[in-house]
Structures are given as C-alpha cells and as structure tokens.
Amino acid sequence: MKKFDLNIDRMLENWESYHAIREIIANALDEQILTNTQEITISRDENGQWRIRDFGRGIRHEHFTMNESQEKLDHQGLIGKFGVGLKDALATFDRLGIETTIRSKFCNVTFDRTEKHDFSDVITLHACISEPTEPEFVGTEFILKNCTDKEIEQAKSLFLKFSDDEMLDKNQYGEVLRNKGKLSYIYINGIRVAEEDNFIFSYNITSLTTTIKKALNRERTNVGRSAYSDRVKAILLSSTSEVVAKALINDLSNFGNGMLHDEMKWTDVSVHVSKITNASGNVLFLTNEDIMNAPRFIEEARSNGRQIITIPSTVKEKLIGQVDINGNSIQDLSNFIAEWNNCFEFKFINPEKLTHSEKAVFDMTNIIVSLVDGLPKKVLAVRISETMRPDTGSFSEARGLWTGKEIIIKRSELISVERYAATLLHEICHASSGETDVTIGFELALTSFIGKIAKKAIHNNFNNYKLQEYSKISQNKNKVNLFKKLLRIFLK
Structure with missing residues (x-):
C-alpha cells in the first residue's frame, strides 16, 4: 500500500454530507457522458453501505492530484472538473465521519489522517x-459507510x-422546465445550483x-442570479x-x-413572448391607458372573441x-381600430324613424347651415347614423364625419x-x-366660420333691437292719441 498525500485538512465547514455525495454523483455522470457507457447505479448493499x-x-491514483481536466473543459455538457470536486468531497x-472506499481495475483506495512526510x-x-x-472491474465505485438514506x-x-421535471422547450442555450411547486430551480448541465421563489419556470x-x-x-x-440571468434570458x-409563451x-x-x-419584468422577454402569442391571431395587446380611453372598442374586441x-x-x-x-402585425389598439374601420358599416337612420325631439333638432339643419352661407355644393347630403368610425388619432367614436x-x-x-x-x-x-383636424388650414377655416356666425348674430341682434324700439314708440304714440281723445270728450 502506498499513501498519497491529498494536502488537505478539514475544510468546507458549510458543506453537508449530501454536498459531498453530489460531487461523487456528478463525476460519475460526467464519466458516463464522456465514455458513452451505461447508466450509473446508486444502491445500498446488504451491509447498509451506499455504492x-x-x-x-476507472479511477487512477493520479486523479487525486488537484488539477482541471482539459477533457472536461473542452466538453460543454459536463458538470465538473475532475480533481477539484473530488478532493472537496473526500x-x-x-x-463528518463517513468512511469512504474507492475501487477500480487500477487500484483500491481508502483514506486516513496521517502526518506529512518529514513533518510529523x-x-x-x-x-x-x-x-x-x-483487476477486471469495470468503471469506478465509491462505497460510503455511515451514510444515511436521507443524505x-x-x-x-x-x-x-x-x-421528474417536465421539459417544455429546448434550444441551444438550455431547457425550460415546468414547475412542480412554489420554488423554481436553476440547473447547470443538470445539477441544481440555485433556487428562485418568483420565477414561472x-x-x-x-x-x-x-x-x-x-x-x-x-x-x-x-x-x-447575476451569474446565470443572462443565460435564462437567452x-x-x-x-x-x-x-x-402562453x-x-x-x-x-x-x-x-x-x-x-421576475421573467416578465425583463422587457425584452415580454416583447418576445408577445410576438409568439400574437401569431395565434386572437389576442389584443393593450396598456391600462388604452383600456381607460377606449372602452367602446375593448367591448367590441371581447365580443369578437379577442383575448x-x-x-x-x-x-x-x-x-x-x-x-x-x-x-403579422402586432395586434395593438391602433391596428385593431384600423381593421375595424376597414370592415365598418354605418347604421343609417331614416329621419322618419327619429324620436319627436330628435326630429325637431334635425329639422333645424337648414337654419344652422344658413349661418355659414349654406352647404358647400360638394356636400350631397347630411345623414344620421347610429354608429360611427373612430376619430383620426383617437380611440373614441367620432361625433361627425365628412366622407x-x-x-x-x-x-x-x-x-x-x-x-x-x-x-x-x-x-x-x-x-x-x-383640411383635416389639427392643421393650420382647418384652424383658419374654422376661424372664418366663427366670424360669419358672429356677423349674422350681431346683425340679427341689431334688427331685434330696432324692432323693440319701434314697438315702444308705437305703444307710446297710441297712449298719447288715446289721452288726446279722452281729453276732447271731457272738454265737451
């Protein structure tokens, strides 16, 4: 028997036994991948020892030298770097008092604490x-004594x-797994490295x-998280x-x-999944402001089965x-209204179908248009509709429309x-x-209209004033004539 100094004393006080067992399992899984051999085994023998x-x-004595395996460094799918995790585990x-034995076709290995050579x-x-x-043993076996089933x-x-985590998606950066409980786990090449309490997956x-x-x-x-968040995003x-996406x-x-x-607090992720979801063709993306400003069209979207x-x-x-x-274009409110307008049909009302009060107002049309010298020749009719398209640049129905x-x-x-x-x-x-709304041309035209209406109003008011004064004078003349007539009668 030869003794190989591992050059380590008691260390990693925060590690529990299961952390060390994890390293042994990780190395076994790495070896399985590297050699494309059968599945590893984890079992308890008749003496209660775990194998x-x-x-x-098969392990060799040189594997106890702490170094990084270039073979493992060059392979993307492996978990560890042989030699580092192994010595930490040992x-x-x-x-913790767990007796360890290792065997392979090259050697059997046990462990003890002893003085360093020349340094007692x-x-x-x-x-x-x-x-x-x-000597014909295949692979490497670790035998652990004083190790519990729980560990x-x-x-x-x-x-x-x-x-038994279900894989939902896989790409060049990793896998998305369905959560089974309240906690989410982050794995790196299949080994858990962190827990998240506010992740979806x-x-x-x-x-x-x-x-x-x-x-x-x-x-x-x-x-x-700072170490892996970029990869989760990717x-x-x-x-x-x-x-x-759903x-x-x-x-x-x-x-x-x-x-x-937390995943949906990343704007680029929200944008990406919105693009995937939009492809279903039955959704509508709205902000809270959209919902407040356009209740009419939200109702329309819902009635059409939009989510x-x-x-x-x-x-x-x-x-x-x-x-x-x-x-396809993203279905936001602007696109929805544009599509709605393209297939919009007015619901015209025959004036005879108006209520009495509505018809009384509509009958004022000629008087109203006379205030601005009548309808332009290009206007063929003034019509009343139950429904209207939205105003340009607005999410509410227009009150009026020039077609x-x-x-x-x-x-x-x-x-x-x-x-x-x-x-x-x-x-x-x-x-x-x-001219269209919110243009200088329309503002000037509207100003001209105000001037015309004001001129007519002033003219009408002046005429009314003259009529009132004439009426007063006439009334006064009648009173004088009556007085004169009564005076003549009295004098007789």
Whole structure:
C-alpha cells in the first residue's frame, strides 16, 4: 500500500454530507457522458453501505492530484472538473465521519489522517492506494459507510436526471422546465445550483458563459442570479414554444397588481413572448391607458372573441412597428381600430324613424347651415347614423364625419340643438376647406366660420333691437292719441 498525500485538512465547514455525495454523483455522470457507457447505479448493499458506480475507464491514483481536466473543459455538457470536486468531497466525508472506499481495475483506495512526510507535526488526509482486488472491474465505485438514506436522497434531488421535471422547450442555450411547486430551480448541465421563489419556470442551462464557469469554481449550491440571468434570458428569447409563451403572457395579467413573476419584468422577454402569442391571431395587446380611453372598442374586441392582454407601456413602445414570428402585425389598439374601420358599416337612420325631439333638432339643419352661407355644393347630403368610425388619432367614436360626399352625424348628437349645430358646422368646415383636424388650414377655416356666425348674430341682434324700439314708440304714440281723445270728450 502506498499513501498519497491529498494536502488537505478539514475544510468546507458549510458543506453537508449530501454536498459531498453530489460531487461523487456528478463525476460519475460526467464519466458516463464522456465514455458513452451505461447508466450509473446508486444502491445500498446488504451491509447498509451506499455504492455509487459508473462504468467508465476507472479511477487512477493520479486523479487525486488537484488539477482541471482539459477533457472536461473542452466538453460543454459536463458538470465538473475532475480533481477539484473530488478532493472537496473526500475532505467533507472525513470531517463528518463517513468512511469512504474507492475501487477500480487500477487500484483500491481508502483514506486516513496521517502526518506529512518529514513533518510529523502536520496531519493531513491521505489516500491509501493498494492493488486492485478485481483487476477486471469495470468503471469506478465509491462505497460510503455511515451514510444515511436521507443524505443520498438529498444529493440525488440536486440532479435533474433524478427528478421528474417536465421539459417544455429546448434550444441551444438550455431547457425550460415546468414547475412542480412554489420554488423554481436553476440547473447547470443538470445539477441544481440555485433556487428562485418568483420565477414561472425552472431552467437547465447547458451553454455556459465565463461568468457561470467562474461562479462554479467551488460554490454549486447558491450561485447568484447575476451569474446565470443572462443565460435564462437567452433561453427564453430563443424559445418558440407556444406553451412557454402562453404561461408567460398569462402572467402579464398580474401587471396591474404588481405581482408579475421576475421573467416578465425583463422587457425584452415580454416583447418576445408577445410576438409568439400574437401569431395565434386572437389576442389584443393593450396598456391600462388604452383600456381607460377606449372602452367602446375593448367591448367590441371581447365580443369578437379577442383575448385582452394587458402590457406595460414600455413593452408597447418596443412592439410598435414589429411583427410576430409569422410576419403579422402586432395586434395593438391602433391596428385593431384600423381593421375595424376597414370592415365598418354605418347604421343609417331614416329621419322618419327619429324620436319627436330628435326630429325637431334635425329639422333645424337648414337654419344652422344658413349661418355659414349654406352647404358647400360638394356636400350631397347630411345623414344620421347610429354608429360611427373612430376619430383620426383617437380611440373614441367620432361625433361627425365628412366622407367626401356626405356629412354623417352620430345620432347621439341630436340630444340638443347646441350639440348638433356644433358637430354639423365642424364637418361643414372640413367639407368647405378640404383640411383635416389639427392643421393650420382647418384652424383658419374654422376661424372664418366663427366670424360669419358672429356677423349674422350681431346683425340679427341689431334688427331685434330696432324692432323693440319701434314697438315702444308705437305703444307710446297710441297712449298719447288715446289721452288726446279722452281729453276732447271731457272738454265737451
């Protein structure tokens, strides 16, 4: 037997036994992948000892030298770097009193604490290497004594391989996994490295960044989010799964109450899943402001079977001008109204069908238009409609509309002469000027209209004044004549 100084004393005080077992299982899984051999086994023998075995090339004494395996560094799908995790595990077993034996076709190995060569006052852990008891043994087997079933199960629970997590999507960066409970897990090449309490999914990262590699040098249980968040985003941004997109987009319903999961707080992820969801063709993306400003069209969308999806304004801004994964325009409120307008049909009302009060107002049309010298010749008719298209640049129905041939007034404007006259004159101004709303040309035309109406009002008021004065004079003359007549009678 030869003793190999591992040059380690008791260390990693924060590691539990299952952390050390995790390293042994990880190395066995790596060897299985590298050698494309059969599944590893984890079993308890008749003596109550736990045995972890792979069927690879077998451990050699030089593997106890702490170094990084270039073979493992060059392989993206592996978990560890042989030599680092192994010695950490052995030190933890020694500290916790778990007796460890290793066997392969090259050697049998046990461990004890003994003095360093030429330094009797320094005690370190040594590997006691002896000839193999089974020279034909296939693979490497670790035999653990004083190890409980619970500790083994805790270690196995850290591996995706031994869980029943359902994979929902897979791409070049990793996998999206369905959550089974309140916690989400972050795996790196199948080994759990972190927990998240506000994620929608769990994730298995298979493409490692330099930041992740540095974080994994020793700590594999509590890797910080800053190390893996970019890769989680990359997994989601590369996902084309409708199942994944639907779960994420449904979470946006929590936007209003501030209960969003963390993935949907990433604007680029929200934009991406919105594009996937838009491809279904039966959704409508709205901000809270849209919902408040356009209740009429929200009702219309719902009656047409549209799913209303509330999104933050930051996401809406990113979606402007974008297309979904099928090349279709994003269904926001503007696009919905444009489509609605394209298939819109007016619901015209025959004047005879108006109520008595409405007809009385509508009959004032000739008097109202006379205030601005009558209808322009191009206006063929003034019509009343039950429904109207939206105003340009607005999400509410217009009160009136100049079509290029007709002036159409919404029926609700007949509630009063004042309302009807204001809307009718507004549309006459469009017809006579040829200008659209919010233009200098339209403003000038409207100013001219105000002048004409004011002139007529002043003229009418002046005429009324003259009539009143004439009436007073006439009345006074009648009184004088009557007095004179009465005086003549009295004098007789």
